[in-house]
Amino acid sequence: MTGIDRLVLASNNPGKLREIRALLAPLAIDVVTQAELGIAEADEPHATFLENALAKARHASAAAGMPALADDSGLCVAALGGEPGVQSAYYAGRSGSRAQRDARNNAKLIAALSGVADRRAHYYCMVVLVRRADDPQPVFCEGLWRGEIAAAPRGEGGFGYDPLFYLPEQGRSAAELESGEKNRLSHRGRALAGLLDRLREPA
Numbered sequence: 243m244t245g246i247d248r249l250v251l252a253s254n255n256p257g258k259l260r261e262i263r264a265l266l267a268p269l270a271i272d273v274v275t276q277a278e279l280g281i282a283e284a285d286e287p288h289a290t291f292l293e294n295a296l297a298k299a300r301h302a303s304a305a306a307g308m309p310a311l312a313d314d315s316g317l318c319v320a321a322l323g324g325e326p327g328v329q330s331a332y333y334a335g336r337s338g339s340r341a342q343r344d345a346r347n348n349a350k351l352i353a354a355l356s357g358v359a360d361r362r363a364h365y366y367c368m369v370v371l372v373r374r375a376d377d378p379q380p381v382f383c384e385g386l387w388r389g390e391i392a393a394a395p396r397g398e399g400g401f402g403y404d405p406l407f408y409l410p411e412q413g414r415s416a417a418e419l420e421s422g423e424k425n426r427l428s429h430r431g432r433a434l435a436g437l438l439d440r441l442r443e444p445a
Contacts, residue, residue, distance in 0.1 A: 246373070246441065248272040252302035252312035254283060255340070257401035258430070262311070265425055265434040269441060273311070281305040291315065291328060291368040296380060304375035311437075315367035315429060317403045319351070319391060321360040326351070330402070340401075348395060348406055361390040365407065365416075367429040369437050381440050385432030389416070400424065 247270070251262060254277045263273050276283070284301035286294040295314035303310035316330030326333035326347070334346035355361065365387040372380045387407075395405035397417030404416035409427075416424060425431040 246271060246309050248274070249309040249311050249371070250279060250281070250302045250306040251275050252284065252298040252310050255401075258313065260421070261425055261428075261430055262313075262434065264421070265431060265438070269438065271441075274306075276302045276306070279306050286314070286328070289328065291366060291384075292370075292382065294328060295368045295370040296372075299370045299372045299380065300375050300377075303372050303377075309371065309373050310375075311369065311371050313367055313369045313430060313433065315365065317351075317407070318364055318366055319355070320362040321358045322354060325354075344402055348403060351391065351403065351406060352394070355391055361392075361408075362388075363391050363407065364388045365403075365429040367433040369430070369433040371437060371440075381437065383433045383436035383440065385429040385434075385436070387427065387429035387432070 249271060251259060251273050253259065254275060259275055266273055281302055284298045286297065288294045288297065291314040295312045298312035298314065299310045302312065314328065316327050318324045318327050332343065334343065334350040367385045369383045370380050390408045390410060392406050392408040392415060396415040397405050399419065399421070400417040407416040409416065412419070
């Protein structure tokens with residue numbers, strides 16, 4: 243699958259961009275965001291991470307005329323039946339800046355789990371790469387990161403639910419990890435590691 247030297251990232255999330263650029267650095271792939279190319283975000287109406295990621299990748303590839311990479315990811319909490327899931331980014335509504343939405347989402351999650359003993363949760367990520375908009379063989383890679391939901395936020399790093407995503411083996415939250423360590427352990431890091439393996443395969 244060699245031959246891709248530039249692709250468009252179907253996301254305007256600066257945190258995702260930092261992580262994905264770092265993880266793709268070994269292959270010297272130039273990653274540009276759809277925002278840099280003036281491409282609007284795609285709708286994400288689907289019920290699964292896979293369908294949303296594929297829709298975003300095809301949309302960005304069609305608009306940019308180049309290969310596109312998209313991920314759809316979220317936090318799935320056992321005691322909440324897998325919520326917020328695909329609605330993770332907008333769990334507490336769509337208004338406000340990304341930082342304001344993150345704060346509201348975290349507050350809503352803490353409230354939803356008040357008095358709940360089962361704190362198990364996992365982050366899930368589905369990464370999709372298309373070589374062109376009508377690519378009949380998209381590349382799919384998934385990653386899972388298990389942890390627990392803390393009673394209160396911890397740490398200043400990361401984004402989204404990272405301050406609440408506690409890792410018992412590490413004794414820290416995702417927001418307390420160094421960026422390189424997070425990239426190695428995280429759901430997105432695992433999915434992209436799988437993608438790197440696929441990209442290194444002979445054409």
